[in-house]
Amino acid sequence: MTNSELNRLKDKAFQWFGIFCTLIGLVVLGIFLINILIDGLGRIDWEFLNNLPSRRAHRAGIYTAWIGTLWILTLSSLIAFPLGIAAGVYLEEYGKKNRLSNFLEVNISNLAGVPSIIYGLLGLEIFGRVFGLGGSLLTGALTLALLILPIIIVTTREAIKAVPRSIRDASFALGASKWQTIWYQVLPASFGGVLTGVILALSRAVGEAAPLIVIGALAYVPFAPKSPLDEFTVLPIQIFNWISRPQAAFATNAAAAIIILLIITFTLNGIAVYLRYRWQKRVKW
Amino acid sequence: MRVQERIIEGLLWLSAVITILVTIGIIWVLLSESLTFFSEVSVIDFLTDKQWTPLFADKHFGILPLVAGTLLTTAIAIAVALPIGLTIAIYLNTYAPDGFRSAIKPMLEILASIPTVVYGFFALTVVTPFLQSFIPSLAGFNSLSAGMVMGIMIIPMISSLSEDAISAVPKSLREGAYGMGATRLQTAFGVLVPAASSGILVSIILAISRAVGETMIVAIAAGQQPRLTANPLVPVETITTYIVQVSLGDVPHGSLEYRTIFAAGITLFIFTFALNNLSFWIRKKYQEKYD
Numbered sequence: 287m288t289n290s291e292l293n294r295l296k297d298k299a300f301q302w303f304g305i306f307c308t309l310i311g312l313v314v315l316g317i318f319l320i321n322i323l324i325d326g327l328g329r330i331d332w333e334f335l336n337n338l339p340s341r342r343a344h345r346a347g348i349y350t351a352w353i354g355t356l357w358i359l360t361l362s363s364l365i366a367f368p369l370g371i372a373a374g375v376y377l378e379e380y381g382k383k384n385r386l387s388n389f390l391e392v393n394i395s396n397l398a399g400v401p402s403i404i405y406g407l408l409g410l411e412i413f414g415r416v417f418g419l420g421g422s423l424l425t426g427a428l429t430l431a432l433l434i435l436p437i438i439i440v441t442t443r444e445a446i447k448a449v450p451r452s453i454r455d456a457s458f459a460l461g462a463s464k465w466q467t468i469w470y471q472v473l474p475a476s477f478g479g480v481l482t483g484v485i486l487a488l489s490r491a492v493g494e495a496a497p498l499i500v501i502g503a504l505a506y507v508p509f510a511p512k513s514p515l516d517e518f519t520v521l522p523i524q525i526f527n528w529i530s531r532p533q534a535a536f537a538t539n540a541a542a543a544i545i546i547l548l549i550i551t552f553t554l555n556g557i558a559v560y561l562r563y564r565w566q567k568r569v570k571w
Numbered sequence: 572m573r574v575q576e577r578i579i580e581g582l583l584w585l586s587a588v589i590t591i592l593v594t595i596g597i598i599w600v601l602l603s604e605s606l607t608f609f610s611e612v613s614v615i616d617f618l619t620d621k622q623w624t625p626l627f628a629d630k631h632f633g634i635l636p637l638v639a640g641t642l643l644t645t646a647i648a649i650a651v652a653l654p655i656g657l658t659i660a661i662y663l664n665t666y667a668p669d670g671f672r673s674a675i676k677p678m679l680e681i682l683a684s685i686p687t688v689v690y691g692f693f694a695l696t697v698v699t700p701f702l703q704s705f706i707p708s709l710a711g712f713n714s715l716s717a718g719m720v721m722g723i724m725i726i727p728m729i730s731s732l733s734e735d736a737i738s739a740v741p742k743s744l745r746e747g748a749y750g751m752g753a754t755r756l757q758t759a760f761g762v763l764v765p766a767a768s769s770g771i772l773v774s775i776i777l778a779i780s781r782a783v784g785e786t787m788i789v790a791i792a793a794g795q796q797p798r799l800t801a802n803p804l805v806p807v808e809t810i811t812t813y814i815v816q817v818s819l820g821d822v823p824h825g826s827l828e829y830r831t832i833f834a835a836g837i838t839l840f841i842f843t844f845a846l847n848n849l850s851f852w853i854r855k856k857y858q859e860k861y862d
Contacts, residue, residue: 290752297754304662307655308675311682311726318693372586380580381587392851394590399777399847400840401784403811404597406818407836411600415824432593439590465579493686496786496811500818500832522688522787529692529791537696544689555684559677 322548326541334542339506339524343535348543351524353510354423354503355492355550358520361427362434362491367484370435374442374480379468398436405433406500414501421502424514429497434487441483445476478565482558489554493547495522521547601840604833611827617834623797623813625831626820632831634838636797640714640807641839644789645782647718647803648725652778655722656729657771661759663730664737679727687724691791694720699792708804712794715803721788725778732777736770737763769857773850780846784839786811810839 287295337347381387409429419425449472457467473480504519506527511518521543528540609617612632620633659679663672698716703709709716740763748758764771794806795816808816814832822828 293754293757297756300658300756300759301662301666304658304666307658308662308667308679310655311723312678314723315682315685318697321693321697322689369586369589372583373590376580376583376587380583390587390590393594395851396844396847397590397593399780399843400597401786401811401843403784403786403814404601404836404840404843407814407833408593408597408600410818411604412596435590435593463576465576489684493688495686495688496790496815499815502818522686525688525692526787526791529688529695540692544692547686548689551684551686552681555681 322541322544325538326545329538329542330545338508343533343539346539348521348524348546350507350510351519351521351543352546354507354518355520357423357511357518358426358430359488359492361423361514362431363488365427366431366434366438366487370438371442371480374439374446375468377439378443378446379472394436394439398440402433402494403496403500405429406497408432409497409501419515421504421517422515423511423518425501426498426503426518427514429501430491430494433494433497434491437487437490438483441486442480445479445483446472448479449475478561482562482565485554485558485561489551489558492550492554493522495526498523597840601833601837604830605837608827608830608834621799625828634835636799637808637810637813637835638838639799640793640797641783641809643801643803643807644714644718644721644793644809645779647714648721648782649775649779651719651722652725652729653775656726657733659726659730660733660737661764664734665755665759665763676731679730682724683727687785687787688791690720690724691788694788694792706804710805712792712806713804714793714807717789717793718803720792721782721785725781728778728781729774732774733767733771736767736774739770740766769853773854776846776850780843783846784811784843786815790815810835
């Protein structure tokens with residue numbers, strides 16, 4: 287065999303190896319999803335969604351957990367979205383190339399790399415103890431809001447950056463002030479991108495368990511929370527709690543709750559992908 | 572009108588500056604609690620003692636077993652994710668047809684979007700029993716299956732960042748190689764990967780940082796036994812798992828045991844902070860400039 291034939295053979299072999307590697311992750315994912323569906327699908331019914339937690343596996347439900355997840359998502363969105371979008375607008379539109387804005391930029395990239403459990407320690411001390419909020423919904427929401435803030439800021443900046451200079455110039459030429467230009471032109475034009483980032487941030491928040499465990503969210507909450515100062519649990523913590531128990535019946539419960547959690551995560555991600563696609567398609571500058 | 576504009580600009584500025592307060596808050600919380608901790612436990616013991624038993628009667632405060640557990644699971648994860656992720660990056664960039672690439676990229680991203688508690692369940696209930704059929708001595712909790720599953724989770728991180736780096740290599744270099752008669756494989760490893768090496772290195776460092784800070788997978792599947800070992804078949808405990816373990820228990824606030832989680836936390840923070848800044852530095856310094 288000549289050298290060039292050998293090289294062509296190696297080239298072909300690597301191509302097959304590439305296909306194999308690309309598919310292996312997806313195959314593993316597929317096996318896993320099928321496994322979960324077989325384990326958990328039969329357990330999901332109306333009572334599973336509406337029952338309170340219980341020591342007996344077959345009577346336990348995820349009512350308090352999904353109500354808690356809903357609360358946490360709503361509250362942390364209310365806190366993180368305005369802050370993150372405002373910070374993104376500032377950095378992109380107002381921040382001059384000075385030392386402060388350079389520092390802000392490095393700082394935000396750094397915050398994005400801080401492990402989520404460290405945010406839990408921050409929330410435990412600052413919101414839980416210094417602010418005296420304990421292990422309440424508000425502590426959890428504030429903690430997760432800080433966790434997703436960098437994601438929102440970064441995606442907001444990218445969306446705003448994509449709005450062409452000419453739109454701003456036209457607005458200024460008509461006599462609009464800087465804020466009027468941002469509010470009436472730049473933000474509406476970048477809305478799709480900002481929304482995509484916001485939804486991705488939400489899908490990140492919905493799956494977080496570690497920081498909430500650290501701030502003291504409980505695995506066993508007998509009643510659904512009614513105000514932001516109540517104790518709470520969320521779906522990932524409920525799943526973690528069920529996984530840690532030895533009985534097989536709780537593993538089935540965990541699989542069923544995972545199906546619910548994955549439905550939420552995939553729906554959010556699907557919306558984000560769809561929005562990005564539509565937004566990219568429709569807007570042609 | 573002018574006043575209103577100034578007020579709005581001030582509010583926007585304030586939102587941006589809050590991110591600095593978050594960093595200060597993290598550092599202050601970690602430092603203040605760990606300084607109190609280190610006034611009771613010497614730093615030398617913390618760094619050299621080979622046992623970590625703060626919750627037992629015979630207390631030892633050596634962080635090494637937790638660091639070893641963290642590094643072991645991370646090493647296994649990278650050993651899985653790096654070859655697969657890099658191969659995917661090269662394959663998608665130089666071999667795959669455009670349609671296949673644009674279909675497969677979002678699907679790979681799904682791997683990164685799955686909640687980690689779900690991966691933990693997978694490692695414990697599927698991967699460990701599966702591996703036990705080959706390796707009978709594998710314990711029910713072990714760093715091998717936790718690390719492997721974590722590796723699958725970070726594949727998209729390495730593949731997408733590396734692919735970005737490879738696509739940034741100018742076309743002329745690639746065509747030059749093809750023009751000399753190189754195959755796609757020779758071009759990839761002889762030209763593209765070396766030219767994109769800084770970007771690939773950044774992706775690996777960020778993946779390591781992600782694996783070091785990962786919590787739920789290891790808390791569920793790797794066990795809770797701090798142990799200074801490189802054996803992937805036995806239970807270990809990572810820094811993050813220890814923090815979770817203490818948070819779930821009834822450790823009174825203000826006690827020495829309570830402060831151990833901040834000492835563990837600052838160790839973790841230093842690791843990830845160093846890795847993240849190393850990646851910025853490499854990106855800035857070694858980014859190849861082509862004109």
